[in-house]
Amino acid sequence: MELNGVKELAVLVVGAGPTGLALAADLARRGVRAVVVERSDGLFPGSRGKGIQPRTMEVFDDLGVLDGIRAAGGTYPVGMIWQDGKRRGEHRMFDETVATEAEPYAGGPWMVPQWRTQEILLARLEELGGGIDFGRELVGIAQDADGVTASFASGPPVRARYAVAADGGRSAVRRALGIGMTGETVDPSPTLVADIRVTGLDRDNWHVFPPADGQGFLTICPLPHTDDFQLVGNLVGGFEDPATEPDLSLDGIRKLVATRTHLAPDDVTEVRWASDFRPRAAMADRFREGRIFLAGDAAHVHSPAGGQGLNTSIQDAYNLGWKLGAVLRGAAPESLLDSYEEERLPVAAEMLGLSTRVHRGEVRRGAATQQLGLGYRGCSLAVETREGLPEDALHAGDRAPDGISGGVGGGAHEVHGAHGIRLFDAFRGPHWTLLTVGTEERLPTLSVPTVRIPSYEAYGTGVFLVRPDGHVGWAGRTAEGLVAYAARVGVAQAGPIPPTITHTE
The missing domain is CATH 3.30.70.2450 (Alpha-Beta Plaits)
Structure with a gap:
């Protein structure tokens, strides 16, 4: 599609910091054509965001950059x-x-200078066929019912179905949209x-x-x-x-x-x-304006004391990437994108408060700063059908724990003869994963990998549909209602699937 001679791409990412690079890499592995534009002539040269929290290490594991991050830090x-x-x-x-x-x-x-993290993410993006268009300062952005048009101080305009502002705390995109920032000087x-x-x-x-x-x-x-x-x-x-x-x-x-x-x-x-x-703590009044999304520092600015800014930002990208991919493929309705702000704005607010308390010496850098306990309970994509669960039990919306499963089979990624597989290995990739623990419940034939575990305390008992970003989307004691949920979020039903292999030792 073209508008006034400008060829349209899928997603325009403004800003080549950790947020923009992580998002572009996530989109690229989903086959989504994105362009990253950056006003500077090169990557950010400093070490500023040097602390990578455990939850972000899990994200990097999924994105295929964990080995590089470990070697560099x-x-x-x-x-x-x-x-x-x-x-x-x-x-x-x-x-x-x-x-x-x-x-x-x-x-x-894990300590890695920010400049090195960005180099690793860029290498992964280039491996996936993407790159950065440097020296492109955004001077205007407009949208209509079908897409977004961005203009620059030099070079041709860019037309895209969607745009993401990942251009930092002084975001030109956010200012052009007239979205305010509310916060305080720390x-x-x-x-x-x-x-x-x-x-x-x-x-x-x-x-x-x-x-x-x-x-x-x-x-x-x-x-x-x-x-x-x-x-x-x-x-x-x-x-x-x-x-x-x-x-x-x-x-x-x-x-x-x-x-x-x-x-x-x-x-x-x-x-x-x-x-x-x-040092200040501030958050955008909203994270979305039509077809344009705010992510990273463009959406929330933290004191560096708690080590939350870069990590919260990368997880913004991780939350948004699979949703944009599903909508652009036509697998899910555009309403799926409404869940980005619904899920990420409360998390950003929570992390801003934590960063500020750490800065002021009111709390130590403890388990909360590792971000493993963050989730989306109560949000529209978190459907929990089991009643009477203890508060500390795994619920829909929570981060899906790692572990060693008994076997894997079924779906587009079926593996026969598996003696055991790590759950993060099963989850890795742009797909959803269907998991059962402690039940032989008959499952619908969804086009996703299926993992069956005889027992695992971290999950309890039930059927779990794990999102591409490693959170539990749907959970139940049986599979009743699973197909309707899967259709709503863009998970298709498949044809006949070979029996799932389980490990019974």
């Missing part, structure tokens, strides 16, 4: 408190958690963040210099598999007037380090990237 080092040039003791940044069969990445966040003083080279500090610790003499905190953290450290400094009192612009030059950062630490100015040998911001 590492665990967070133990904090070392410094005072008067001496080590005063260790500080644990995060409450200890333990990985389990159901939560395999729950041991804590800290009126600016925070400086920089990637530096420094001598005189070991790479085994996250070096913490507490506030002293009316000055703010400063931390220097080694970044894995690089020679860099990430410096974060709160610029309050004694060094910077909050009303002035911070000095991001080499000399300015040398002065900051020498003022706040025992290091000499010349110990900072290089500044590779630097930026400043005033």
